[in-house]
Amino acid sequence: MIYFDNAATTQQKPRAVLDAVLEAMTHMGNAGRGAHTASLDAARSIYDARTLLAELFHSESPSCIAFTSNATESLNTALKGLLRPGDHAITTVLEHNSVLRPLYELREAGTELTILPCDDKGCLLYDALSDAVRPNTRLIVCTGASNVTGNCTDLARIGAFAREHGLLFVVDAAQLAGIFPVDVQRLHIDVLCFTGHKALLGPQGTGGLYVREGLSIRPLKSGGSGIDSQNTHHPDRMPTALEAGTLNGHGIAGLAAAVRFLLEEGLDAIRARELQLAQEFYLGVRDIPGVTVYGDFSTLARCPIVSFNIGEWDSGSVSDELLTQYGISARSGIHCAPLMHQSLGTLKQGAVRFSFSQFNTHEEVQTGIRAVRELA
């Protein structure tokens, strides 16, 4: 089987990740719920993961990193915890439903919403930002890279704009984290939401959010914290403030091993290999008659994603042919990003998405190109 669905979940993980999860499951207790060996082992392992993620994202301290189960939980926490009725939020058509649906929910409760458009290649129209700001604008939330086209958004530009206008800046780093270095302080990011199971190479069920020091977010959940237990309210100190209940300590041990792997290998080297594979595929299919490729390939500021269609052929059907005839696993449909597909004119047809990882090979890419050529 050839796996080209790494933007959904990276299937192949470094061996160290598997070993770390297994090791954790053999000795770990419940972190922060005792001072015995097994509990402290878990607490140390989780703190280790916080420290590594703080290094990866250039966070002020490990305590700015709170763990959740995925980027969706992080985004729900950030948006529902920061926005109130009467506030105004700005987002983009590039977003995944994990951003859009919480915002729609908030809009029904009285939060105002502006959604910025993109050009015909799916790139954000930044000039629309200035006109979108209102007196009650509280935040800008956007993805670091489209999960459909792979193109990055200019976080430095939006971060500078947000700071200039006194707005909070929330970033969905589901696609970006593990591919591009993210310096939250340099980019003026107030909240960075990430998931562990994509390019961070960790297990599913791991994720988290960076919250700028001094920023307080109303938590989605309250409950056991292991600290301040006689208080009738959940503690407001990070990271405990956003971590009610037992964490996925076993998964987080795997995530720590994954981040250590990424830091050792270097994101620049990994990304160079992944973009080389994506570019090889793009160059191999773009001129095939009937094939339409979406996105801007004139820039290196992109994730290793290539979405395309063959004529008017239903993307799900193409995906099924790829699987049954060539053993290729790729994602079809609209990728939980309806506004992006609407902008690209592919809401009905969807698109076939190939997303690459460092563990894919040149031979696999060549098979992918041959498959598209033969199907077209």
Place this chain on the structure above:
Amino acid sequence: MRKKELSLIITFPSTADALAMERICARFQAPGRLIPVPTSITASCGLAWRSAPSDQEALETLISTEKLTIQGIYECMV
């Protein structure tokens, strides 16, 4: 029952702060270890750093230079 000893107890506002203390102390080979907070002390975090009273000055210097966050420093029988 073990005879109680006068100990230096350092408390923390969160588990992450307690773990930061442990990590820094390990790096600088500073004395002490994490224990459950004695019930005689009110603290946010269930973990406390226990050491000998004579270590107080050295630990306070470390806390200051390494910018560790603590809640309180006590001497009590543990």
